Amino acid sequence: MNPLQQYGYTDRVARLFSLHPPTTAAPAASPARVVRADRTRLLLATEQGLLRVRSHEVLVTGDWVAVTGGEDPRIVGVLPRWAVLQRKRAHDPLPEAQLLGANVDLVGVVVPLDRALSVNRLERTLVAARDSGAVPLVVLTKADLSSRFDAVVADTVERARGVEVFTTSAEEGDGLDDLRARVGAGQTLALLGPSGAGKSSLVNALIGRNMQDTGRVRAGDGRGRHTTTARELVPIGDGAVLMDTPGLRGFALWDAEDGLAAVFGEIEDLFASCRFRDCAHDAEPGCAVQLALLSGALGERRWRSYRKMQRELESLHRRQNPPERRSHDRSPKRAVRDAVRGKEHRQGWG
Structure with missing residues (x-):
């Protein structure tokens, strides 16, 4: 499996590229995927490996692009997005969308079991997940730290109303195989949740190595530090991909x-x-x-x-x-x- 396939490149994506060739006259271009976007600086996955380029287009983690080769690689096209995860940007005087990820197939709404369930946050994130075009899931974390495990799980299942619910413990490994199996070959699962919800620990457990830093969580209110600083794609094997995201303090809806x-x-x-x-x-x-x-x-x-x-x-x-x-x-x-x-x-x- 080449590096691009590890990041979700499948026959489906190849067909989309053939149906939407770049309109810009440019040397032969190859498909690539945005692994991480830091303003104009992009980390791309290509068939040859990871590549750093600059682009003044508004691109987001998960985008599929066409990139030229050579000493001065350039992005010459962006594949139409089949799913867009977004929210209203906070604190802006004029309403503006903040894109959180593109071309995701599943959105895991991360709910930590070591604190009281925020029904409002759960419903809001499920609304955004549904609206994105992806399939929503609920991922319960920190099952080993819950003193009211059965009651909280039952309450969450009721509130989720038919959405699949996965109960996990990164510390003990519970539920990880079921969640990993849910992400099919070539699929991308985006994880959304508050800071300290255990997303980084979950990513580390799913990939089997310590890739994401994990932060301490205050015992008083269960809040943690933002240990993931940018949205990034992480392969978990067989062409399945995770999109890890920084903790979100709030979730204002955008055209949902x-x-x-x-x-x-x-x-x-x-x-x-x-x-x-x-x-x-x-x-x-x-x-x-x-x-x-x-x-x-x-x-x-x-x-x-x-x-x-x-x-x-x-x-x-x-x-x-x-x-x-x-x-x-x-x-x-x-x-x-x-x-x-x-x-x-x-x-x-x-």
């Missing part, structure tokens, strides 16, 4: 209406049963949502969580589209959905 609908599908299904098509699901007669809340079929906390993220996305769309650019004959929800369908980051060759 489709993901929201997928994760909260039972709520969106209720909308079709409301008496009025423009029901605001507040105090209108015949509101299926309010009936579900009264009967207990829909939990109040889950409804509030859905509404909070829905309003967040609507607010984001309004900031992206000032009044003079918005169509006044569309509801905010429909406007957000239309914006999602035209995501600017799922683009062709650069």
Whole structure:
């Protein structure tokens, strides 16, 4: 297996390259994958090995590119992304997407078992994972440190609502074989979670060597240091790849209406049963949502969580589209959905 195959190059990727040749006139170019992106400095995996290049294009870990050979290698094309993992960039005065990874097949939402379950974080990350185009998983870590193991696992499985859940312990090796087997040849699994969640220890355990530094975690609040400083691809054998990511303190959504609908599908299904098509699901007669809340079929906390993220996305769309650019004959929800369908980051060759 050559170095490029170790980073997920398969017949599928080869076919995509043949369907999307670079438009830029350039010497013979070869496929490569972005292993790590540090602003304009890129580490690429090629058939010959790892290669460092500079590029002024906005590229992200996981991108497939065409690169020329010789003493001055250049990127001359970028393969269309089939999956894009992103969030809203924090603390920016204007809304902007932060790309976390591209061309991932699985997204592992990492949940540490040595602390209380953050249902809000779990749901938010699952929404982003669903919206990316990848298949979401939940990866429970630090099983050996949990004093309420059975209860927390059961609660997480219930909250995940049909998403596969893997329980692991990097220290004792529990669950690692099952997780490794879930990542098929040529597939990429991105790991997302807070700092101190055990992602680096999990990566080390899966590859069988100490590649990622692991940081100490404060006993008082369970928080750790950011031991992974950049998103990076890590081969784990047979063409399967991990994408390790730095710990994320928060997760603001970016154009994730489709993901929201997928994760909260039972709520969106209720909308079709409301008496009025423009029901605001507040105090209108015949509101299926309010009936579900009264009967207990829909939990109040889950409804509030859905509404909070829905309003967040609507607010984001309004900031992206000032009044003079918005169509006044569309509801905010429909406007957000239309914006999602035209995501600017799922683009062709650069």
